[in-house]
Amino acid sequence: MNNMAIFIDISKCTACRACQVACKNWNQLKAEQTENRGSHENPPDLSAHTWNRIRWVEELKNRKISWSFFNDRCRHCDPPDCKDAADEFVKGAIIKDKTGAVIFTEKIKAIDPDEILSACPYDIPRYDPETRMIYKCNFCFDRINAGLTPACVKACSTGALQFGDKTKMLHLAHDRISQLGKNATLYPGEDYNIFWALPDKALLKHIG
Amino acid sequence: MKTITRREFIQISGGTLAGFALSGCLGVNMRPIQESVNGLRILHARQTTTICPYCAVGCGIIVHTVKGKVINTEGDPDHPINEGSLCSKGMAVYQISHNNPNRLTQPLYRPPYGTEWEEVSWDFALDKIARRIKETRDKTFETTNDKNRIVNRTLGMASLGSAALDNEECYIYQKLLRGLGLVYVEHQARI
Numbered sequence: 001m002n003n004m005a006i007f008i009d010i011s012k013c014t015a016c017r018a019c020q021v022a023c024k025n026w027n028q029l030k031a032e033q034t035e036n037r038g039s040h041e042n043p044p045d046l047s048a049h050t051w052n053r054i055r056w057v058e059e060l061k062n063r064k065i066s067w068s069f070f071n072d073r074c075r076h077c078d079p080p081d082c083k084d085a086a087d088e089f090v091k092g093a094i095i096k097d098k099t100g101a102v103i104f105t106e107k108i109k110a111i112d113p114d115e116i117l118s119a120c121p122y123d124i125p126r127y128d129p130e131t132r133m134i135y136k137c138n139f140c141f142d143r144i145n146a147g148l149t150p151a152c153v154k155a156c157s158t159g160a161l162q163f164g165d166k167t168k169m170l171h172l173a174h175d176r177i178s179q180l181g182k183n184a185t186l187y188p189g190e191d192y193n194i195f196w197a198l199p200d201k202a203l204l205k206h207i208g
Numbered sequence: 209m210k211t212i213t214r215r216e217f218i219q220i221s222g223g224t225l226a227g228f229a230l231s232g233c234l235g236v237n238m239r240p241i242q243e244s245v246n247g248l249r250i251l252h253a254r255q256t257t258t259i260c261p262y263c264a265v266g267c268g269i270i271v272h273t274v275k276g277k278v279i280n281t282e283g284d285p286d287h288p289i290n291e292g293s294l295c296s297k298g299m300a301v302y303q304i305s306h307n308n309p310n311r312l313t314q315p316l317y318r319p320p321y322g323t324e325w326e327e328v329s330w331d332f333a334l335d336k337i338a339r340r341i342k343e344t345r346d347k348t349f350e351t352t353n354d355k356n357r358i359v360n361r362t363l364g365m366a367s368l369g370s371a372a373l374d375n376e377e378c379y380i381y382q383k384l385l386r387g388l389g390l391v392y393v394e395h396q397a398r399i
Contacts, residue, residue, distance in 0.1 A: 155293055156293055
């Protein structure tokens, strides 16, 4: 299996949240009760049962509301900081798969969860006291190894999420960024297995 | 063909057993190994195609079942409408299967002046519905309106069709209702 990647084009996302539901459906994660917080953004945060979430970036531009939808989830860094942190305690608790997936194994239960949670620069993993496991997006590595696309990518109807060989996806991303104009940028960078094309650099202050 | 002696058989099976035991001890690192051994959880599931019951777009869905139980649903990549993708509602179609503990399995009936719903048999429910329809229709049926034009209708009943009905079911349903003379025929399929 080659080094794979998901390329997320924010400018094509309509926040239908099919990716969110597809993730819950495939990984059999339970639903969560949430409250209306005055925003369409729901649920309010990632959790042990929500590994993929659309973040609403609401801005006032020329007295008009402008929406950007950022698909927040594990970036599958290459190399992953969480793996380095975990290896200090238990070798192999976090695996970097050949597909590029960063996978948390059951060995992680032996490590103090704060060590893993604080190692992530993007605040993605979530601890579940019930199972004593730390959860996050697993890149649907079971689907990828069986030749399928990740559940979220398959569900995306606008083509905002695309999956393929990392070199091909990076090529696609750079093409798209040049189309989107001078302000567009690649986030977080090339040393990741999931990357975003942001139509405006100003979005970085909301995402980072 | 090489025949295996009793001694060889014991050696082989002993070795295999030891292998199993070893992997058991070392296998803390479970999920990736489990996945590669068991494969995809839908690998041996039966695939059936269906149409999403919600809106008028009519996306194709593949339902994965094992022994008659739905284990997964996802977009049908061969369907010309959605080509494998789905919206958030269509993606959640898994929840309207028998996996949902909130799903009704029996008709519920609340008698006049009753405060609680009670479970009744299908025979009871269908007989009741049929009798009520007959009574109401007999009472309110009008052959002509006040301008003496032939209308053959009843204004005593209305129908709000289920959003989970597909095109063909809706057609049959509305045929039945028009046959009875209903005018207020609605269908809630716009969400």
